[in-house]
Each structure stands twice: as C-alpha cells, then as structure tokens.
Amino acid sequence: EPEVTQTPSHQVTQMGQEVILRCVPISNHLYFYWYRQILGQKVEFLVSFYNNEISEKSEIFDDQFSVERPDGSNFTLKIRSTKLEDSAMYFCASSQFRSGTGGEKLFFGSGTQLSVL
Amino acid sequence: KQEVTQIPAALSVPEGENLVLNCSFTDSAIYNLQWFRQDPGKGLTSLLLIQSSQREQTSGRLNASLDKSSGRSTLYIAASQPGDSATYLCAVSGNTPLVFGKGTRLSVIA
DSSP states (O other), rough: OOOEEEOOOOOEEOOTTEEEEEOOTOOOOOOOOEEEEEETTEEEEEEEEEEEEEEETTOOOTTEEEEOOOOSSSSEEESOOOOGGEEEEEEEEEEEEEEOOOOOOEHHHHHHHEEEE | OOEEEEOOOOEEEEOOOEEEEEEEEEEOOOOEEEEEEEOOOEEEEEEEETTTTTEEETTEEEEEEOOOOOOOEEEEOOOOOOGGGGEEEEEESSSOEEEOOOOOOEEEOO
C-alpha cells in the first residue's frame, strides 16, 4: 500500500537553529498537511497546502514556520529559529481529495521526533 | 470551536474481550470522522473513516458507528488481542481541518 514517508525519524537541534523536516506524500495526492504532537498532548493541525500555496494554517504556524514543495515529490516544513517549545513529533499527511468533500481520508507518515536543546 | 473528547483515557482488558471506545465532539457540522491507531513513538494508521451521511463502517474485527446529531462515535473491537494494544485516536473533519481527541490507551493482556 502506498505510504507517506518522512525523514529524518529523529532530529536533535540547538535552540535558535533552523531545521527542515522532509516528507514524500503519496504520489497521486494533491493536498498536503503538517500536524504536530507535543508529548502527552493532542495531535494539532499546523498547515495545509494545495496547488503550491498554503490553503489554511493554525495559530501555531507563525512566521517562524514555512512550507515548500520544492519539486514534484517532496514537501518540507522549515522552522527558522527553533525554540524549546517546538520539541514535538511532527507528522506529515496527504489526501487525494480536498478537506470538506467528506471522502478525504488522510494518510499520515510515521513522524519526525524533533528535540530542541 | 470543535472539541473532541475520548473516554476512557486508558483501558486494560484481558485477551478475548469485546470492548468499546467512545468519542464525542461538540460541533455536529462535520464532514467525516476518522479513527486512527498510534503505536508508541510511531505514526498514525487510519483504521476507519465514516462519512457524515453514514451510520457505521466495519473492517475485520473493528466496527465504528457515528451518531452525528448527538455528537458521538464508538469504536467496537471484537475478540481483542494483545496486538491491539495501542492508543486509538478519534478525529473529525468539518469547517476546520482534522481535529483530534487525546486518545484512549488500550492494553490487552494475554
């Protein structure tokens, strides 16, 4: 079965450093998402992306965050200057249909565990 | 603002038992509801998706029901096995992107 692939699986960085988390969505999917899960808390929406632009973002997704689809297969999340509170598991997801059509099953990657020291 | 609550937070059962996990949501204007499984330190595996026009979905030993008007869903697991041990997350999709509950941590004891 096709799957969403995320790299790296673990990333350790120093506070203030930039990190880029990478994702390869399922090939025929058109809608891409980033979610995060702080240890012990709910999975939270960060941003959705379609047709090379952000379609929706949450309050968490401030100016320190950016997303990009640099080529036909990769989808990246960049955190410009990491803070301690950015430590979390970051999940990439993709779907074939637009959110709201009812049939949009989201497929999630296995996540990148980001630790900011 | 959509809020999703899952009860119980944790559940421990002996192998072979049938069990029910509960999910409730505050805004009934949803498009669909999805149940996920999460193993420790791992990603989210989609188990079942119920569209708002549907009442239930079944996959193997899993059955999920949806009562949109009352804002509730249940996940029924028949004949539980130790391999079912994981955290089960409920998430709803509506005017906002997928909103998750905190999950039910299930332990099935052999």
